[in-house]
Amino acid sequence: MNRxxxxxxxxxxxxxxxxxxxxxxxxxxxxxxxxxxREIRTPMFEHSELFQRGIGDATEVVQKEMYTFEDKAxxxxxxxxxxxxxxxxxxxxxxxxxxxxxLRFFYIGPMFRYDKPQKGRFRQFHQFGVEVFREExxxxxxxVVYAAYAFLExxxxxxxxxxxxxxxxxxCRPAYLKVLQQEARAHQQELCLDCRRKIDTNPLRIxxxxxxxxxxxxxxxxxxxxxxxxxxxxxxxxxxxxxDTYAVPYTVNERMVRGLDYYTRTAFEITSDRLGAQNxxxxxxxxxxxxxxxxxxxxxxIGFAAGMERLLLHLEIxxxxxxxxxxxxxxxxxxxxxxxxLARQLWRAGYPAYLDYSAANLKxxxxxxxxxxxxxxxxxxTEESASGEVSxxxxxxxxQVRIPQQELLQWLDQRKS
RNA sequence: GUGAGUGUAGCUCAAGGGUAGAGUAUCGGUCUGUGGAACCGAAUGUUGGGGGUUCAAAUCCCCUCACUCACCCCA
Numbered sequence: 275m276n277r278x279x280x281x282x283x284x285x286x287x288x289x290x291x292x293x294x295x296x297x298x299x300x301x302x303x304x305x306x307x308x309x310x311x312r313e314i315r316t317p318m319f320e321h322s323e324l325f326q327r328g329i330g331d332a333t334e335v336v337q338k339e340m341y342t343f344e345d346k347a348x349x350x351x352x353x354x355x356x357x358x359x360x361x362x363x364x365x366x367x368x369x370x371x372x373x374x375x376x377l378r379f380f381y382i383g384p385m386f387r388y389d390k391p392q393k394g395r396f397r398q399f400h401q402f403g404v405e406v407f408r409e410e411x412x413x414x415x416x417x418v419v420y421a422a423y424a425f426l427e428x429x430x431x432x433x434x435x436x437x438x439x440x441x442x443x444x445x446c447r448p449a450y451l452k453v454l455q456q457e458a459r460a461h462q463q464e465l466c467l468d469c470r471r472k473i474d475t476n477p478l479r480i481x482x483x484x485x486x487x488x489x490x491x492x493x494x495x496x497x498x499x500x501x502x503x504x505x506x507x508x509x510x511x512x513x514x515x516x517x518d519t520y521a522v523p524y525t526v527n528e529r530m531v532r533g534l535d536y537y538t539r540t541a542f543e544i545t546s547d548r549l550g551a552q553n554x555x556x557x558x559x560x561x562x563x564x565x566x567x568x569x570x571x572x573x574x575x576i577g578f579a580a581g582m583e584r585l586l587l588h589l590e591i592x593x594x595x596x597x598x599x600x601x602x603x604x605x606x607x608x609x610x611x612x613x614x615x616l617a618r619q620l621w622r623a624g625y626p627a628y629l630d631y632s633a634a635n636l637k638x639x640x641x642x643x644x645x646x647x648x649x650x651x652x653x654x655x656t657e658e659s660a661s662g663e664v665s666x667x668x669x670x671x672x673x674q675v676r677i678p679q680q681e682l683l684q685w686l687d688q689r690k691s
Numbered sequence: 692g693u694g695a696g697u698g699u700a701g702c703u704c705a706a707g708g709g710u711a712g713a714g715u716a717u718c719g720g721u722c723u724g725u726g727g728a729a730c731c732g733a734a735u736g737u738u739g740g741g742g743g744u745u746c747a748a749a750u751c752c753c754c755u756c757a758c759u760c761a762c763c764c765c766a
Contacts, residue, residue, distance in 0.1 A: 479764095642726085672726090
C-alpha cells in the first residue's frame with residue numbers, strides 16, 4: 275500500500291507547536307474583546323457567487339486561486355479564500371445590522387487558496403480578522419488600524435512596518451484610473467508584458483511590479499492622492515490625524531494597492547522584514563460599497579485580516595509550562611487496581627495523571643516518567659500496596675516521601691500552594 | 692501558472708555504477724525498588740513512485756509526485 279500524505283500546501287499542527295496556536299488564539303480573543311468585537315464563525319464554504327461578486331471577478335484570487343467544486347445537487351460552492359464576504363453575507367442574512375450593537379465582529383479560522391506553496395504560503399492557511407459596520411468616521415479607521423498594529427506590538431513582533439493609503443471611492447477613482455492609463459500607455463515600451471496587460475485590466479497593479487523598468491516608469495506616474503475627491507481627501511486626513519492621536523507609527527504609501535476589489539478610501543498593510551518574499555502579515559481597509567453590492571443595506575464597513583502562519587513564523591511564543599503531571603508506576607500487576615483508584619481520584623480532582631500499565635521494572639518506568647516531564651512519580655510497589663501507602667518522588671527536587679494513599683490529594687494540594 | 696534546488700531508517704545525513712551505512716531516536720540487556728549517564732545488543736528501508744540504459748542503478752537518462760525557495764499573487 276502506498277502512503278497517503280496530507281494534500282499539497284496543507285499541514286498538520288501537532289504538539290508542541292499546537293500550544294503556540296492555542297496561546298495565539300487565546301490572545302486574539304482577549305485582545306479584541308477589549309474593543310467589543312464579538313466572535314463570528316461562518317461556514318468554510320459558500321456559494322461561489324458570493325466571492326465572485328464580493329472580492330471581484332477580475333481579481334487574481336477569484337480567477338486563479340479558488341477551490342471551487344460542485345456539490346451533489348449541482349450547486350457551485352467554494353472553500354472560502356477570505357472571510358470578509360462571508361461575514362457581510364452572514365450579517366445581511368441574519369438581520370444583524372438591526373439586531374446587534376455595536377456591529378463589530380472578529381473571526382479566527384482556516385482559509386483556502388489554490389496557490390503554489392512556499393515560505394509562509396499555504397493552500398490551507400489561517401487568518402484572524404475583524405469587521406466593523408456602519409461607522410464611517412475616519413477616527414474609526416484609525417481605531418481599527420490601531421487595533422491591528424497594537425496587537426502585533428503586544429505580541430512582541432519586531433521589525434514590522436505599517437503603510438496606509440487612500441484608494442478613493444467610486445466618485446474619484448474612475449477619473450484617476452483614466453489618467454493613470456494614459457500615462458501608462460505613454461510609457462508602454464518601458465513596461466514588461468505583464469504590466470502592459472494591466473493597463474486595461476488593473477492599472478493600479480503596475481505599482482506592484484518589481485521589474486526595474488516598470489518601477490522606474492511607475493515612479494513617474496501620478497498617484498491617486500491629488501485626484502481624491504473632497505470627501506476622500508478629508509477622510510484620509512482624518513485617518514492620519516486619528517493615527518497620530520492613537521500614536522500609531524505609519525508611513526503613507528501613495529502607491530500601495532490591495533488585491534481585493536472592494537476597498538474604498540482607507541487601505542493599509544503591515545509587513546515584516548523577516549518573512550522572505552511573503553512579507554505581508556496583515557492587510558485591510560474600508561469597503562463602503564460591499565454590503566450594498568451583496569444585496570444588503572447601504573452600510574459602510576471596514577476590517578482587516580492577518581495571516582497566522584506568518585505571524586507564528588517570526589514569533590517565539592514560549593510554550594506554557596507543562597502542568598504538574600503525576601506518573602503512576604506499579605511494580606507488578608497486583609498493585610494495578612490501587613493505582614487505577616488513585617488515578618481516578620487525581621483525574622476527578624483535576625490533576626493530570628498518567629498510569630503506566632506495563633508493570634515493567636521501576637527503572638524503566640522512572641525513565642518514562644522523566645521523559646514525559648512528570649512532576650511526580652507515584653510508586654505503588656508490593657510494600658506500598660501491603661500497607662495502603664504510596665511513595666511520591668518529586669522528580670525535580672529528587673525527594674521522596676511515603677504517605678497513606680488516602681492522603682494523596684491532600685498532600686498534592688498542599689504542595690501546589 | 693513559470694523557474695531553480697532537494698527527495699536514502701521515525702529524525703539528521705553518508706555512500707556518485709559493484710553486498711545500502713553512520714549518528715540520533717526507539718526497543719532489549721548490564722540493572723525486577725528508583726529517571727537524566729555509560730557500555731553491549733536488536734529492530735527498522737520496494738533509496739518518493741514509475742519507466743529506461745546496463746551483466747549490474749541509491750548513483751546515469753526520461754516521466755511523475757512531494758518538499759524547499761523564488762517569480763506571480765497574497766495573509
